[in-house]
Amino acid sequence: xxxxxxxxxxxxxxxxGFLTDASQWNEDVAAEIARAxxxxxxxxxxWLVVQVMRREFAEKxxxxxxxxxxxxxxxxIAELYHLFPKGPAKMAAKIAGIPKPRGCI
Amino acid sequence: xxxxxxxxxxxxxxxxxxNRLRRSLPEGRADIVVVDRDDAHIYQPGLxxxxxxxxxxSRLVRSRARQLLRGVELVRHAVDAVDLGAGTVALDDGSTxxxxxxxxxxxxxxxxxxxEGLTGPAWRRTVHTFYDMEGAAALAGALARFDAGHLVVAxxxxxxxxxxxxxxxxxxxxxxxxxxxxRDRVRLTxxxxxxxxxxxxxxxxxxxxxxADKGVEVVTEFNTGTVDGEGGRLVSxxxxxxxxxxxxxxxxxxxxxxxxxxxxxxxPLGFVPTDPATLQSKAxxxxxxxxxxxxxxxxxxxSVAHFEGEIVAHNIARFLAGEPLDARFxxxxxxxxxxxxxxALLIDFNDEVxxxxxxxxxxxxxxLLRESRLDHVGKLAFEQIYWHVLLPGRSIPGVPSRMPLxxxxxxxxxxxxxx
Numbered sequence: 001x002x003x004x005x006x007x008x009x010x011x012x013x014x015x016x017g018f019l020t021d022a023s024q025w026n027e028d029v030a031a032e033i034a035r036a037x038x039x040x041x042x043x044x045x046x047w048l049v050v051q052v053m054r055r056e057f058a059e060k061x062x063x064x065x066x067x068x069x070x071x072x073x074x075x076x077i078a079e080l081y082h083l084f085p086k087g088p089a090k091m092a093a094k095i096a097g098i099p100k101p102r103g104c105i
Numbered sequence: 106x107x108x109x110x111x112x113x114x115x116x117x118x119x120x121x122x123x124n125r126l127r128r129s130l131p132e133g134r135a136d137i138v139v140v141d142r143d144d145a146h147i148y149q150p151g152l153x154x155x156x157x158x159x160x161x162x163s164r165l166v167r168s169r170a171r172q173l174l175r176g177v178e179l180v181r182h183a184v185d186a187v188d189l190g191a192g193t194v195a196l197d198d199g200s201t202x203x204x205x206x207x208x209x210x211x212x213x214x215x216x217x218x219x220x221e222g223l224t225g226p227a228w229r230r231t232v233h234t235f236y237d238m239e240g241a242a243a244l245a246g247a248l249a250r251f252d253a254g255h256l257v258v259a260x261x262x263x264x265x266x267x268x269x270x271x272x273x274x275x276x277x278x279x280x281x282x283x284x285x286x287x288r289d290r291v292r293l294t295x296x297x298x299x300x301x302x303x304x305x306x307x308x309x310x311x312x313x314x315x316x317a318d319k320g321v322e323v324v325t326e327f328n329t330g331t332v333d334g335e336g337g338r339l340v341s342x343x344x345x346x347x348x349x350x351x352x353x354x355x356x357x358x359x360x361x362x363x364x365x366x367x368x369x370x371x372x373p374l375g376f377v378p379t380d381p382a383t384l385q386s387k388a389x390x391x392x393x394x395x396x397x398x399x400x401x402x403x404x405x406x407x408s409v410a411h412f413e414g415e416i417v418a419h420n421i422a423r424f425l426a427g428e429p430l431d432a433r434f435x436x437x438x439x440x441x442x443x444x445x446x447x448x449a450l451l452i453d454f455n456d457e458v459x460x461x462x463x464x465x466x467x468x469x470x471x472x473l474l475r476e477s478r479l480d481h482v483g484k485l486a487f488e489q490i491y492w493h494v495l496l497p498g499r500s501i502p503g504v505p506s507r508m509p510l511x512x513x514x515x516x517x518x519x520x521x522x523x524x
Contacts, residue, residue, distance in 0.1 A: 061381065061456065062402040065263040065298060066328045066342070067219075067357055071373040077330065081342050087326050090300060103299050104268045104404045104438065105308040105452055105460055 007032040011097075018093065018100050022057060025097030034095050037086065042095070046083055049073055053096035063093045063101055108135045108425055111194055111204035113184055113363070115141035115169040117149070117496070118396025118410035119210030124498030125418035127174045135425065137176065138202065140194065142183040144169045147238060148491060150407065153270055153443065155241035156248050156353075157281050162238055172496045184211075187367035189389045206391050206421055209370070209377050211361035213266055213397040213405055219357045220261050220332060227334020232352045235274060236266070247351060248278075252287040254350030259296035259339055261329050261357045266397060266405045269452075271295070271355050272302060273443045278353075279319040280445030294322040296339065296347055301325055305459045307517050308452075311474050315444065329354075358405070360398060376400035381456070382433040384417050391424065393417050402456065403436040411495045412437040412506040418498075437508040439465075441484035449480040455508040464512040466503050473513065 003012050007028035012020045017033070019025055030050060034042050042050070052073040053063050063069075066089045070077045080088035089101045110126060112119045123139050146169040154160035170179045182196040187207065194202045215236055217223045223232065233244040258275045265271075275295045282288040295302055295316065302316055302323050303309040316323055330342040332352070339347045359365075360375025370388050371377050378387040379399040386392040395417050396410035403409050412434070419432040436456030443449045451471050452460035464470040471479055494501055 059378070060400060060402055067262040068264075068374055077328075077342055085343070087328070087343070089298070089328075090326065100304075101263065101299060102304040103263070103297075104440075104454070105272075105303055105305055105312070105442075 014099075016094075016100065019097040020099070022054070022097050025054075029097060030095050033097075037091055037094065039084075039095075043083075045075065045079070046095075049075055049080065049083060049088070049092050050096045053092050053098055057096070057098040063089065063096070063098050065089050065101060107133055108205035109203065110135050110137050110206045110208065110421065111202055112137070112139045112208040112210055113187075113194065114210035114212055114361075114396075114398070115139045115146065115173070115179060116210060116212050116396070117407045118212070118398070118413070119208065120146070120169070120172050120496045121410060121414035121498050122208050122210060122395050122417050123177045124172075124174045124496065125414045126421060127177050128498055129418050129422060130425075135205075136178070138178045138180055139169075139173060140180045140182060140184055140196070140202070141169055142181070142197075144179075144181065146172055148488060149266070150491070151488065152235050152238065152241045153273055153277070155238075156233075156235050156244040156274075157277055158245060158249075162242050165238070167492065172492070174497065184361075184363040185366065186363060187370055189367070189369050189392065192391070204391075206393065206424060207389075208417065208421070209364065209386065209392060209394045209398045210396050210410075211364060211398045213264075213358040214361055214375070215356045216359045217354075217356040219359075220329060220354075222332040222334060223261075223354065223356065225332070225334045227332075230334070231337065231350065232332060232334045232354065234354055234356055236270075236355055244353065248281070251291075251351050252285070253290035255292045255294065255348060256282075256351050256353070257294045257296060257339065257347055257349035258353045259327070259329060259347070260298060260355045262298050264405055265355050265358050267440070268404060268406075269440055269442045271297075271353075274353060275316070275321050276319060276445040277443060279321060288320075292322070293320065294324060294347065294349075296324045296327050296329070298326065298328045307459055307461050308474065311462060311517075312450075315476075319445070358397075364398065372400055374400075381436065383420055383430040384413055384434055385420065385424075385430060393421055393424075401436070403434075404438045404440075406438050406440060407491070407495070408439040409437070412439075414498060415500070415506045435507055437506060439504075441480055441487060443481065443484055444476050447481050448476045448478055449484045450474055450476050451480045451483065453508060453513075458508060458510075458513070458515070459518055461513050461515060461517045463514040463517075466505075466509045467511045470503075470512055
């Protein structure tokens with residue numbers, strides 16, 4: 001498993017740069033991943049979504065898909081795409097330090 | 106006085122839970138009551154075959170009551186709501202049913218109206234689903250008339266029941282169109298909100314060629330915001346479009362409406378927050394959950410409900426005896442994936458181990474993650490196993506609830522993880 005350093009923290013990542021151990025995450029790591037994804041600054045609305053992603057992952061072992069994320073976070077789908085233009089479920093998961101959404105195969 | 110166990114839903118999970126409890130609890134220990142609004146138990150894996158004329162709708166339906174062992178009572182009513190504090194279930198006729206233990210087996214519900222335009226004028230004409238009986242039958246008619254154009258198979262968003270079914274539909278469509286000698290006049294596209302048709306590393310490596318070989322185009326990370334049926338296009342939230350002549354969609358899924366009407370029971374999607382190991386609900390200690398109704402990361406599939414059945418029955422017996430819950434579910438799922446031309450492939454996995462090649466349930470068993478005629482025959486044979494082994498609450502000989510490791514080439518997964 002490759003290891004890299006983000007914002008001064010050593011983290012394990014997969015081939016696509018998703019953290020493989022959510023406990024290695026911190027807010028500075030999130031901000032650096034976000035910058036690499038083209039989000040210069042994380043706003044309060046970004047952080048709200050990131051928190052929901054991490055809470056859902058802790059409770060269920062997987063991050064929510066887009067529709068579920070909208071319902072659970074109260075942030076509308078249009079705004080989610082505005083916040084995370086490359087696709088909210090995947091991009092927010094990456095910034096939140098949890099695995100990308102997967103199917104069963 | 107016997108305790109009363111009330112099971113909401115007489116589908117795959119509810120029937121298995123009821124029959125396992127009936128078998129495992131001593132006579133007179135508990136009254137077991139299943140509540141369902143109707144008496145039609147559908148063999149849901151068979152819906153995939155209806156559009157291709159390979160299964161007659163009437164053959165897939167049997168009486169719910171007849172799948173329940175003697176001593177299990179079926180109450181024919183719709184559920185209004187559960188009162189967790191009082192330990193009662195309100196039924197649609199105004200009566201209430203008290204319980205000592207509640208099992209929520211209300212499954213997942215299709216929510217086509219949640220996607221803008223999906224149920225507009227083109228619904229059941231050029232926009233179809235095979236995820237319910239009426240839709241599968243209507244699609245059979247539409248496919249029979251379809252001999253040229255763009256056929257699009259699209260998943261609206263996860264989670265869905267049987268996540269491999271839309272892929273199977275694409276494979277079967279390719280085969281069926283070839284058999285009718287119109288395949289060269291049809292463009293076939295698979296549209297998914299995920300970032301690939303295969304999202305697990307080993308599956309992607311082993312199966313990526315499957316879609317290309319069949320000439321199925323793939324559009325990824327496409328979250329459908331609007332279905333414009335009359336204009337013949339899907340429009341994603343980020344403004345991309347996929348044009349179609351015939352669309353086969355898997356609608357959004359949610360939990361049962363009675364879960365949403367029960368304060369404290371469900372999450373915002375109507376699924377029931379559940380401990381993934383013990384299958385006890387997080388809402389109340391005397392509420393257990395089986396099958397698609399749970400909010401688990403495990404696949405929404407009949408095999409999961411089957412493997413959960415043993416865990417739920419065991420833990421309910423422990424709960425009634427005042428003992429700690431000691432049976433733990435591992436997320437075990439097992440699916441035959443029909444790939445057309447009389448072949449299928451088998452996958453077997455759990456929360457920890459992704460689908461890998463090898464054989465199941467041991468070294469001399471059925472091939473895993475590889476197209477084979479044996480697996481196709483296995484898929485067809487499964488229908489009888491469903492009615493006569495799974496639903497009565499028996500175990501399949503040699504197939505344990507806990508995912509078997511013997512026969513699996515785990516090095517295949519390690520190899521990918523290390524690369």
